[in-house]
Amino acid sequence: AAGVIQSPRHLIKEKRETATLKCYPIPRHDTVYWYQQGPGQDPQFLISFYEKMQSDKGSIPDRFSAQQFSDYHSELNMSSLELGDSALYFCASSPPGSGGYHEQYFGPGTRLTVT
Amino acid sequence: ILNVEQSPQSLHVQEGDSTNFTCSFPSSNFYALHWYRWETAKSPEALFVMTLNGDEKKKGRISATLNTKEGYSYLYIKGSQPEDSATYLCASPYNNNDMRFGAGTRLTVKP
Numbered sequence: 653a654a655g656v657i658q659s660p661r662h663l664i665k666e667k668r669e670t671a672t673l674k675c676y677p678i679p680r681h682d683t684v685y686w687y688q689q690g691p692g693q694d695p696q697f698l699i700s701f702y703e704k705m706q707s708d709k710g711s712i713p714d715r716f717s718a719q720q721f722s723d724y725h726s727e728l729n730m731s732s733l734e735l736g737d738s739a740l741y742f743c744a745s746s747p748p749g750s751g752g753y754h755e756q757y758f759g760p761g762t763r764l765t766v767t
Numbered sequence: 768i769l770n771v772e773q774s775p776q777s778l779h780v781q782e783g784d785s786t787n788f789t790c791s792f793p794s795s796n797f798y799a800l801h802w803y804r805w806e807t808a809k810s811p812e813a814l815f816v817m818t819l820n821g822d823e824k825k826k827g828r829i830s831a832t833l834n835t836k837e838g839y840s841y842l843y844i845k846g847s848q849p850e851d852s853a854t855y856l857c858a859s860p861y862n863n864n865d866m867r868f869g870a871g872t873r874l875t876v877k878p
Contacts, residue, residue: 656810685866694868695811695856742810753799753818756866758810 654678656759658743664765665733673728673762677745683707684726685756686718687742695742701726733766740764771859773869780847781877787843788872790857794838802831802842803856805871811856814842847876 657676665671677684686698688711697710701720712718715733720726730737740763744756772791780786792800799818803811815824820835828845844851854871861867 687866694870697866697868744811753816755801755813755816756811757813758803760810 656743656745656757658741658759658762660762661760662763662765664767666767667733667735669733669766671730671733671764673730673741673743673764675726675728675743675745675759677724677726677743678747678757680747681745681757682724682748683746683754684720684724685744685746686712686726686728687744688739689742689761690736690739693739698728730764735766738764738766771857771867771869773855773857773872775872776870777873777875779875779877782847782849784847784876785843785845786847786874787841788855788874790840790842790869792838792840792857792859792867792869793861794835797835797838798860800833800835800840801858801866802840803858805854805856807853814855842872844874847874849876849878852876 659674683702685700687695688698689695698712699718700708704720716730718728740761742758742761744758746754746756774789801816802814804814805811815831817833822833824831830843833840852875854873856871858866858868
Protein backbone atom coordinates (compact mmCIF):
# COMPACT_ATOMS: atom_id res chain seq x y z
CA ALA A 653 0.00 0.00 0.00
CA ALA A 654 1.18 3.51 -0.74
CA GLY A 655 2.58 5.38 2.22
CA VAL A 656 3.42 8.97 3.00
CA ILE A 657 6.47 10.07 1.06
CA GLN A 658 8.86 12.70 2.28
CA SER A 659 11.77 14.21 0.47
CA PRO A 660 14.56 14.64 0.90
CA ARG A 661 15.30 12.08 3.59
CA HIS A 662 18.40 13.90 4.72
CA LEU A 663 19.37 17.51 4.32
CA ILE A 664 22.39 19.43 5.49
CA LYS A 665 22.27 23.22 5.45
CA GLU A 666 24.31 26.02 6.90
CA LYS A 667 23.06 28.67 9.28
CA ARG A 668 20.97 31.39 7.62
CA GLU A 669 20.27 29.23 4.57
CA THR A 670 16.80 28.14 3.49
CA ALA A 671 15.37 24.65 3.19
CA THR A 672 12.27 23.18 1.62
CA LEU A 673 10.85 19.88 2.78
CA LYS A 674 8.23 18.05 0.75
CA CYS A 675 5.47 15.69 1.78
CA TYR A 676 3.29 13.56 -0.46
CA PRO A 677 0.30 12.18 1.45
CA ILE A 678 -1.32 8.82 0.93
CA PRO A 679 -3.63 9.01 -2.11
CA ARG A 680 -7.10 10.37 -1.23
CA HIS A 681 -5.89 11.71 2.11
CA ASP A 682 -6.81 15.37 2.31
CA THR A 683 -5.20 16.41 5.60
CA VAL A 684 -1.49 16.88 6.13
CA TYR A 685 0.35 17.53 9.39
CA TRP A 686 3.92 18.62 10.03
CA TYR A 687 5.85 17.73 13.18
CA GLN A 688 9.31 18.58 14.43
CA GLN A 689 11.23 16.26 16.70
CA GLY A 690 14.42 17.63 18.15
CA PRO A 691 17.10 15.34 19.62
CA GLY A 692 15.69 13.58 22.68
CA GLN A 693 12.41 15.51 22.50
CA ASP A 694 8.75 14.70 21.93
CA PRO A 695 7.35 15.37 18.50
CA GLN A 696 5.99 18.92 18.36
CA PHE A 697 3.08 19.82 16.13
CA LEU A 698 3.94 22.59 13.68
CA ILE A 699 1.05 23.09 11.30
CA SER A 700 -1.71 21.25 9.47
CA PHE A 701 -3.63 21.64 6.25
CA TYR A 702 -7.04 20.44 5.24
CA GLU A 703 -8.21 20.66 1.65
CA LYS A 704 -5.34 23.00 0.77
CA MET A 705 -6.19 25.44 3.54
CA GLN A 706 -4.25 25.87 6.77
CA SER A 707 -6.40 24.28 9.44
CA ASP A 708 -4.31 24.58 12.57
CA LYS A 709 -1.07 26.09 13.72
CA GLY A 710 1.13 24.88 16.52
CA SER A 711 4.61 25.88 17.57
CA ILE A 712 5.81 26.86 14.11
CA PRO A 713 8.40 29.67 14.08
CA ASP A 714 7.65 32.74 11.98
CA ARG A 715 10.69 31.85 9.86
CA PHE A 716 8.83 28.75 8.65
CA SER A 717 5.93 28.68 6.26
CA ALA A 718 4.02 25.88 4.64
CA GLN A 719 1.37 25.27 2.09
CA GLN A 720 -0.66 22.47 0.58
CA PHE A 721 -0.99 22.31 -3.17
CA SER A 722 -3.81 21.27 -5.48
CA ASP A 723 -2.46 17.71 -5.64
CA TYR A 724 -2.49 17.68 -1.80
CA HIS A 725 1.25 17.51 -1.43
CA SER A 726 2.67 19.93 1.09
CA GLU A 727 5.91 21.85 1.41
CA LEU A 728 7.50 23.23 4.54
CA ASN A 729 9.73 26.21 3.81
CA MET A 730 12.31 27.14 6.41
CA SER A 731 14.32 30.34 6.15
CA SER A 732 17.17 31.87 8.14
CA LEU A 733 18.00 28.44 9.49
CA GLU A 734 19.38 28.22 12.99
CA LEU A 735 21.36 25.46 14.68
CA GLY A 736 18.31 24.70 16.81
CA ASP A 737 16.31 23.82 13.70
CA SER A 738 18.29 20.60 13.40
CA ALA A 739 15.66 17.95 13.91
CA LEU A 740 13.65 15.18 12.36
CA TYR A 741 10.67 16.59 10.51
CA PHE A 742 7.73 14.25 10.11
CA CYS A 743 4.80 14.67 7.84
CA ALA A 744 1.60 12.72 8.43
CA SER A 745 -1.64 12.42 6.51
CA SER A 746 -5.12 11.33 7.42
CA PRO A 747 -8.16 10.39 5.35
CA PRO A 748 -11.17 12.62 4.71
CA GLY A 749 -13.20 13.44 7.79
CA SER A 750 -12.64 15.03 11.14
CA GLY A 751 -8.89 15.21 11.56
CA GLY A 752 -8.66 14.55 15.28
CA TYR A 753 -10.62 11.34 15.05
CA HIS A 754 -8.59 9.72 12.34
CA GLU A 755 -5.34 7.86 12.49
CA GLN A 756 -2.41 9.76 11.18
CA TYR A 757 -0.08 7.91 8.88
CA PHE A 758 3.45 9.12 9.22
CA GLY A 759 6.11 9.47 6.58
CA PRO A 760 9.70 8.35 7.17
CA GLY A 761 10.79 11.84 8.13
CA THR A 762 13.39 14.28 6.85
CA ARG A 763 16.45 14.69 9.00
CA LEU A 764 17.64 18.28 8.78
CA THR A 765 21.09 19.13 10.05
CA VAL A 766 22.05 22.79 10.30
CA THR A 767 25.78 23.45 10.62
CA ILE B 768 -3.51 18.21 33.46
CA LEU B 769 -2.69 20.54 30.61
CA ASN B 770 -0.34 18.30 28.67
CA VAL B 771 -0.24 14.70 27.60
CA GLU B 772 1.89 12.74 30.04
CA GLN B 773 3.09 9.16 29.92
CA SER B 774 4.51 6.86 32.54
CA PRO B 775 6.79 5.18 33.07
CA GLN B 776 9.41 6.80 30.89
CA SER B 777 11.05 3.45 30.27
CA LEU B 778 10.31 -0.15 31.04
CA HIS B 779 12.38 -3.31 30.85
CA VAL B 780 10.58 -6.64 30.90
CA GLN B 781 11.44 -10.24 30.17
CA GLU B 782 10.07 -12.06 27.17
CA GLY B 783 6.69 -13.53 28.08
CA ASP B 784 5.89 -10.92 30.73
CA SER B 785 2.72 -8.89 30.39
CA THR B 786 3.05 -5.18 30.91
CA ASN B 787 1.09 -1.96 30.84
CA PHE B 788 1.73 1.76 30.83
CA THR B 789 -0.27 4.92 31.25
CA CYS B 790 -1.18 7.98 29.25
CA SER B 791 -2.79 10.96 31.00
CA PHE B 792 -4.43 13.70 28.99
CA PRO B 793 -6.61 16.78 29.50
CA SER B 794 -10.15 15.50 30.10
CA SER B 795 -11.79 18.78 29.11
CA ASN B 796 -12.63 19.30 25.43
CA PHE B 797 -11.65 15.73 24.70
CA TYR B 798 -11.67 14.70 21.04
CA ALA B 799 -9.72 11.49 20.79
CA LEU B 800 -6.75 9.58 22.15
CA HIS B 801 -4.22 8.06 19.78
CA TRP B 802 -1.64 5.37 20.53
CA TYR B 803 1.39 4.96 18.27
CA ARG B 804 4.22 2.49 18.20
CA TRP B 805 7.56 4.01 17.24
CA GLU B 806 10.58 1.92 16.49
CA THR B 807 14.00 3.48 16.24
CA ALA B 808 14.79 4.84 12.77
CA LYS B 809 11.21 4.31 11.62
CA SER B 810 8.15 6.55 11.57
CA PRO B 811 5.35 6.20 14.12
CA GLU B 812 2.83 3.49 13.38
CA ALA B 813 -0.77 4.05 14.41
CA LEU B 814 -2.08 1.45 16.86
CA PHE B 815 -5.42 2.76 18.08
CA VAL B 816 -7.67 5.78 17.93
CA MET B 817 -10.09 5.88 20.84
CA THR B 818 -12.94 8.30 21.27
CA LEU B 819 -15.55 6.88 23.66
CA ASN B 820 -15.32 6.70 27.42
CA GLY B 821 -14.95 3.06 28.42
CA ASP B 822 -13.69 2.14 24.97
CA GLU B 823 -11.42 -0.86 24.77
CA LYS B 824 -9.53 -1.78 21.63
CA LYS B 825 -7.38 -4.77 20.83
CA LYS B 826 -4.85 -5.63 18.15
CA GLY B 827 -3.25 -9.01 18.64
CA ARG B 828 -1.51 -9.02 22.01
CA ILE B 829 -1.89 -5.28 22.45
CA SER B 830 -4.98 -3.68 23.93
CA ALA B 831 -5.92 -0.27 25.27
CA THR B 832 -8.60 1.20 27.50
CA LEU B 833 -9.88 4.74 27.79
CA ASN B 834 -11.33 6.80 30.64
CA THR B 835 -12.23 10.23 29.32
CA LYS B 836 -13.78 11.44 32.58
CA GLU B 837 -10.58 11.07 34.54
CA GLY B 838 -8.30 11.58 31.55
CA TYR B 839 -6.24 8.42 31.24
CA SER B 840 -5.65 5.50 28.95
CA TYR B 841 -3.80 2.27 29.59
CA LEU B 842 -1.92 0.28 26.97
CA TYR B 843 -1.47 -3.41 27.75
CA ILE B 844 0.86 -5.87 26.08
CA LYS B 845 0.26 -9.52 26.85
CA GLY B 846 3.17 -11.95 26.64
CA SER B 847 5.76 -9.39 25.52
CA GLN B 848 8.11 -10.39 22.72
CA PRO B 849 11.46 -8.85 21.78
CA GLU B 850 9.86 -7.42 18.64
CA ASP B 851 7.54 -5.39 20.88
CA SER B 852 10.54 -3.30 21.90
CA ALA B 853 9.75 0.24 20.82
CA THR B 854 8.62 3.58 22.14
CA TYR B 855 4.87 3.77 22.64
CA LEU B 856 3.48 7.25 22.17
CA CYS B 857 0.07 8.54 23.03
CA ALA B 858 -1.34 11.74 21.62
CA SER B 859 -4.50 13.76 22.00
CA PRO B 860 -5.69 16.54 19.74
CA TYR B 861 -5.67 19.85 21.63
CA ASN B 862 -8.39 20.84 19.26
CA ASN B 863 -9.51 19.04 16.15
CA ASN B 864 -6.09 18.88 14.54
CA ASP B 865 -3.38 20.11 16.90
CA MET B 866 -2.03 16.79 18.13
CA ARG B 867 -0.18 16.90 21.44
CA PHE B 868 2.14 13.98 22.06
CA GLY B 869 3.36 12.50 25.29
CA ALA B 870 7.05 11.83 25.78
CA GLY B 871 6.51 8.13 25.21
CA THR B 872 7.26 4.98 27.15
CA ARG B 873 10.32 3.17 25.89
CA LEU B 874 9.76 -0.56 26.22
CA THR B 875 12.62 -3.03 26.07
CA VAL B 876 11.77 -6.72 26.03
CA LYS B 877 14.72 -8.96 26.88
CA PRO B 878 14.85 -12.46 25.36
